[in-house]
Amino acid sequence: MTKHAKLAPSACGECPIRHRAVCSKCDADELTELEAIKYYRSYEAGQTILWAGDQMGFVGSMVSGVATLTQTMEDGRTQMVGLLLPSDFVGRPGRDSAAYNVVATSDVVMCCFRKSPFEDMMARTPHIAHRLLQMTLDELDAAREWMLVLGRKTAREKIASLLSIIARRDASLGLGVATGRVVFDLPLTREAMADYLGLTLETVSRQISALRKDGVIVLDGKRHVTVPDMDRLMDEAGDDNDGGMLI
Amino acid sequence: MTKHAKLAPSACGECPIRHRAVCSKCDADELTELEAIKYYRSYEAGQTILWAGDQMGFVGSMVSGVATLTQTMEDGRTQMVGLLLPSDFVGRPGRDSAAYNVVATSDVVMCCFRKSPFEDMMARTPHIAHRLLQMTLDELDAAREWMLVLGRKTAREKIASLLSIIARRDASLGLGVATGRVVFDLPLTREAMADYLGLTLETVSRQISALRKDGVIVLDGKRHVTVPDMDRLMDEAGDDNDGGMLI
DNA sequence: TCGAGGCCTTGACCCAGATCAAATAGGACG
DNA sequence: CGTCCTATTTGATCTGGGTCAAGGCCTCGA
Known part of the structure; x- marks a missing residue:
């Protein structure tokens, strides 16, 4: 098996960045250079990783745990604009400050690279x-997908959409099964x-409760x-989507 | 005045791409090369420029007119996920197909570059x-900003948000005035x-009508x-935002 | 000048989801 | 074990915005 084999992101070395940012054409010198500027950070559940407007001295990727990206209005209404799960990228290369609050939802470990x-x-590579x-375009697609959820779906469809996103994601990081029975926390x-859902x-x-009763x-x-039937869930979510897009 | 002077996007040559994609470090050879692969397309109001899933043979930028980026559910519910105004980029460099329907709202002229x-x-530059x-990150920020509008704002705030975005944008392309009296179509x-607003x-x-009465x-x-008082409008929109970000 | 077809406005009524208010269920910790 | 604390569920009621319906107002073409 070569190191370029198509693996789930987290399977490519301990640090997901290898896959997500560089692995598709990785090269020993580059990896060595990355090792040299790499370090780890960890955060406890509930801790704010970054405040909107903070300077960021690093770019990083989630190794474990869950964090959220949120915006808040001055009267306290808040909207989550992103969910950071293992292998997701944190920080915006090319920008020098955070745009949103990043809060650890569970204990988080992040793999960081010094920014400059x-x-x-x-710039060289x-x-x-x-x-x-590509990663930024993926995030943009996800954000736009979410705009449809926020703007046009009913409460039940919103819940089903969120569950199916988490289920699909967990399934793809684990076994690569995205249909049939799926179990997750x-x-x-x-x-x-x-x-997240604007509810x-x-x-x-x-x-x-209603989805459980049904x-x-x-x-x-x-x-x-436990989702006994992924297709049923996706149907509830109103996705015409055929379940796909692993890799 | 050097060609690197800080101008509003549309002021930098007839074709906005010069400013938006390359002008910050533009170079005669590169511009010549871009000229060679450049052409124009125009579309009538109501015409669909791209269907979701279409192959795109070009990347382009809006020269004049307005187009929208929309997603549709199979039962017909639709959500606009972006508004394309002059100087906006169309098409996703590095991706080979459109993700959303792009529809001309008014007559549109686009400046295109052959994709490959x-x-x-x-890749060379x-x-x-x-x-x-940077441009993709800007779009991502706009999309996430819009998620707050869709998820947490009232109908009145949504309208005020949309009006203030259009007003601010028009003002910055025109006179650069983003406060006080603003007039637009x-x-x-x-x-x-x-x-666009999920209403x-x-x-x-x-x-x-209510905003007019008030x-x-x-x-x-x-x-x-006509917006007699931009600050008042932004207040109605619930933005804590101080009006800024020209450039 | 008239009529048709798009937009847009306004009214009446309804319902999904918000709001207000308890009650319940787990944990964590002594 | 009991106690506190937080997360969650469930109920009752209210309301913002959706739905259905009826005009009004342009513009364009005959």
Whole structure:
């Protein structure tokens, strides 16, 4: 097996950045250079990793845990604009400050690269720049996809959309199975889900109960979810999407 | 005045791409090369420029007119995910197909570059790649900003947000005035505004009437808008934002 | 000048989801 | 074990915005 084999991101070395930013054309010298500017950070659940407007001295990628990207209005209304899961990128290469609050939802470990050497390397190494552009385009697609969820879906469809995104993502990082039976732990509180979906936590709770009563999901405790039939869930989400896009 | 002077995008040559993609470090050879692969396309109001999934043979930038980026669910619910105004980029360099429908709202002229030579050039020219990354990050920020509008704002705030975005944008392309009195034409029908805001066209119409009654805006006909006090409008939009970000 | 077809506005009524208010269920910790 | 604390569920009621319906107002073409 070569080191360029098509693997799930997290399977490519301990540090996902290897896959996500450089692995598609990785090269021993580049990896050595990256090693030299790499370090780890960890955060406890609830800790704010970055405040909107903070200077960022690093770019990084999530190794474990869950974090959220949120915006808040002065009256306290908040909207989550992104969910950071393992292998996601944190920080905006080419920008010098954070645009949103980044909050650790669970304990988080991040693999960081010092910003200016990383950017120098990016400027010298077209395929890293290209990879970053691709990743940013992926995020843009995800954000736009989410605009449809926020603007046009009902509460039930919103919940189903969120569950299917998390389920699909977990399935693709794990076994690569995106249909049939899927089991995962919800990495978010009801309130965080509400902030992601533009709902109240009461509505989130009610809709989850409804999906459980209708057999779309099975709950074990409050967080452990089993989806007996992924197709059914995606149907509830209103996605015409055929389940795909692994890699 | 050097050709690197800080100008509004549309002021830098007839073709906005010069400023938006390359002008910050432009160079005679590069511009000549770009000229060689450049051509223009025009579309009539109502025409679909690209369907989601279409192959794109070009990357381009809007010269005049207005176009929209939309997603549709199979039952017909639609959500606009972006508004393309002069100087905006069309098409996703590094991707080979469109992700959304692109529809001309008014007559449109676009400046296009043939895709593969443009991408080759991008791979060779780090500052073009960097500029494109910046532009993509700007779009990502705009999309995330819009998620707050869609998820957490009331109908009145949504209308005020849309009006202030258009007003600010027009003002910055024109006179560079972003406070005080602003006059512009709405480039969208009520229905398109509704699709952008996740509302119905009736609600859009009612809220516009309400803002007019309250003196926040003055309407001359259905499309011509005067904002007597930009600060008041931004206040209605719920933006804590101080009006800025020209450049 | 008239009529048709798009837009847009306005009214009446309804309902999905918000709001307000308890009650319940787990943990963590002594 | 009991106690506190937080997350969650559930109920009752309210309301912003959706839905359905009826005109009004342009513009364009005959």
